Amino acid sequence: MNSAPANSKELLLEVKDLAVEFDTYGGTVQAVRGVNFSVEEGKTLAIVGESGCGKSVTVQSMMGLIPMPPGRITSGSARLKGHEILGRTIVNGKEIRGSEIGMIFQDPMTSLNPTMTIGDQIAEPLQVHRGYSYKKAFAEAIRLLEMSKIPEAAKRARQYPFEFSGGMLQRAMIAMAIACKPSILIADEPTTALDVTIQAQILDLLQDLQKETGMAIILITHDLGVVARMADEVAVMYAGKIVEHGMVDDVFYRSAHPYTLGLKDAMPNNDPSLQHELKPIEGSPPDLFSPPQGCGYTARCPYAMQICSKQQGENTYLTEHHFSRCWLHNSASPNKPDQLYFKEGA
């Protein structure tokens, strides 16, 4: 039960033992403390967690977006199609950022140049990486904007970022991210700053683009609703570690880790027949300046045991693709893990 499943499929991206630290005024923050995950072609992996759990840092370190110093990748590897990308910018003659992996952010305004038109900004990487002429690149930019469902794309391409609304900017960012046909799109909280109606548009767009281009998506979010809507696989992060990982249905309907359960209980349930109480997770996440010796969730966990405060639990595979990093599921544990499973359909 504790053995890792054999890799049946070709993995697009494989991240192993990734750990990232930051030196700050108050001390060293261990933002990511050993993270493993992989992404398959054309699939969507959602990384869920609260603010400060290390989900953004995980992907930023892969993209070389961590300022060093103060940041530091202390261990781990990330292999894209078998090639190590950590600490590199070019793999196989292609730039990772932009060409191999596209990225969109929560706040598109900060990653766009306010003095360049949207069209020029999308065209620029095409000129640089693909050697397109300006005219060809700009025409391609308009096509990409159309793909991102921006109305009047030709006119919009000649406008500046400040003339765009938040939703339109995010579309422009997506157009830019997919310009060089990346195999992975990383979306870091792409809809957090947007209203629900605009969020729905952007999520639809991402799904459509994935169908068209076959790219994999790594979706970073804190919103379980967005996860349910988008993800094939889910990794739940807490205090710099992945505490539960599995197929979306496994994680939602057969939640194993107490944190995942807690998150679900803390959200309003929209079943009209069920007037359930919100069960908050008491307390707040641990201070990553001095992460606890044992499981980071111990202090808030209703099932906490003696061992939890001393030693970090190991990944326990409940099914082939579903693991929970919790002592409750350990074979030596007398507590039956089945009791903790969220009932299907509830």
Add this chain to the structure above:
Amino acid sequence: MTDLSLADFQPLEPGQEIHGISRPSQSYWQDAWARLKVNKRALVSLYLVIGLLLFTIAGPWVWTVDPAQQDLDQVSRPPGADRNALIVADYAPWQTEGLSFGEGLKVVGDPTTQAVKLKWDAIPGANGHRIYRNIFPIGPERSYGIPRAEFFDNRVVTFEDRLDLKALTYYYVLVPLGPRGELLDNYEVIEVDVHRVTTIVEAVDRGLIEESANLQIGDEINLDWHPFGTDYLGRDLLARLMAGARVSLFIGIGAPFLFVLFGVFYGSIAGFVGGRVDQVMMRFADFVVALPFLLFMILFKISFGIGPGESGVFPMLVALVVLMWPATSRLVRGQILQIREQGYIHASQLLGAPTRYLILRHMIPNTLGVVLVTITFAIPSAIFTEAFLSFIGMGVAPPTPSWGSMSNEGIKTMLTTPHELIFPALFISITVLAFNLLGDGLRDALDARMRNQE
């Protein structure tokens, strides 16, 4: 993972505080101080600034020399110069009878700062002689130095030099004169090491020794000690630097303090009242900014009129305050406008806080960080402005020392006695640098606090 007992799987006692805070409590200022302490440059600057303040305030109690006192024995002396003096008898005119000749140009007796006595033999073919004194050896270019005496009579073969003698090595040149007074080539030169001497009367007069001191002729005494040397009028440079620091720092700290105070007052009213009042007040501030600074300073100084015996410090202070407040007022207004929309202002309003309370309790304390940084940056700028104006002669009036006016005086003798320029210039530079670095550090420390809130 090897030996797990059943005990390990017992539920944990619910002893843990759920909303506990482990880190020690720190107020805004404590935290800023902790951050500042880590910043080495800022900390060194802070010590420098404290040292400067001590130098200015406590210095004159330790070094009690009057900055206006002239030490005529030691004019333009660099620091660390030899200051031994031999006690000699009072000056008596030179009796030249009974001198033996026939050895060419010679010094008679000890060459001292009291007098250098020379004798020579008439140079063959000369119709007379001219004596030059030089502080450099005579080279092929034959620059002889300053002419000291001229005799159109070969019978005069002695000369006593008493003019402004210093404890130096002099080169006396005896040049024979032709029939029409032209210089002939066969000169003679003698190197003379002059010793510093003083008489008992003089020494008592200048306060070097007690009247009752039992000193004999031939004893050695020390002249006054000037650790930083003296200026071109023989005034103690250290005492003048301290007195100058008072003027420079008084203007440099007083003016920013006053104009920042006024700026905070003006800006917070404009920001809080808002609307048309704000518009009018800010246009007036723009008007003041538009005044040409230097021209206005000069006009201001002229119209104030500095009478004899006045230092000109006060007009300068007023001028600086009048011209420099708008920047602060704008900054504070911006801050207040921003703070006015913060939740805690609304919350306090809803709790029924009167306007005065809102401003004093919520708004002003939250602008203090910015104001502090502004002051630390305004101080070096004011110090520099004062120095600059004094340097070009538009600042404080002599004899009041200020670092700027001292630099101005020092630049005249920059090549021979550079210390007169270097010391005041160094003080200006270090002070300006220290305040700027401190300001940088403070801004980082206070800003970081702001960032941490996000």
Add this chain to the structure above:
Amino acid sequence: MSNLLEVVELTKFFDMGRNQRVHAVEDVSLTVAEKEIVGLVGESGSGKSTFGKTVLGLHDKTSGQVKFRGEVLPQKYQPKDYRRLATNMQMIFQDPYSSLNPRMTIGEIVGEGLKLHENPGASVIKERVALWLEKVGLQPDHMSRYPHEFSGGQRQRIGIARAMILEPEFVVCDEPISALDVSVQAQVINLLGELKESMGLTLLFIAHDLSMVRYVSDRMAVMYLGSLVEVGKSDEVYFDPKHPYTEVLIGSNPEPDPKLERSRPSTAIQGEIPSPVNVPAGCRFANRCPKVMDVCKNVTPQLIPLKDVDRQVACHLYQ
């Protein structure tokens, strides 16, 4: 139940200069009964927050009335008006960071209301503050600490204690949980619920999170571009929306249920909320509405009660 708060045709415009003005809130009428929780939902830019602040007098009213227990509140508040109403109405703010003065200790922040009102002396204030800190789930010894030492959720508790210490009857909660993490949101919601029960509070709960509003509130009002489009019982509005906008809003909100999400048809509508400076004529939702009719583009629909359900809707479909 009698109406505690009655808002009649409240309008708030902001003048931007150059003859432009923001129609933040226009002709909004809403009643809040005693001990009721009314949820106000809308997207950003819908004017829901401005509405809350205008009701409390933090913005001057452009027109319309706010009545509290039948008393018409002033159009423009003076400090004495706030003072008089402080024990009646309070507010909990969205941003737990900017709503606490960083230079004041928690004790000073929470005790501010007492100090400004009864001012019973330092020791009494301290006691009461300690009591309230415990009530909101903090510890009395947090009193001497500063806001930056607390997490978002803890700060929101402090903000709640500050608002509650004068024991108001009516509290506007302006997106009190939107800046918090999911696991902490429920803590704050439950705390508000407990306080509501123990103090008999009436709440206006402003939020953009529909499922949370449904969970929290008795009645729900949906706002779009400065005006109300639908008002009714929360569950009824949520499960049976009448206005097309409400329907879209609820349909767009992804539920944490993968199977439901997979089976649900996409309800995304095109377009974005128009600028409140250039408010379109007719129904404000007309340019995005999937059920738009000709009349919608010219005639502004009124918020009218429906016949057979307890619901008010502003839509030509029902007029």
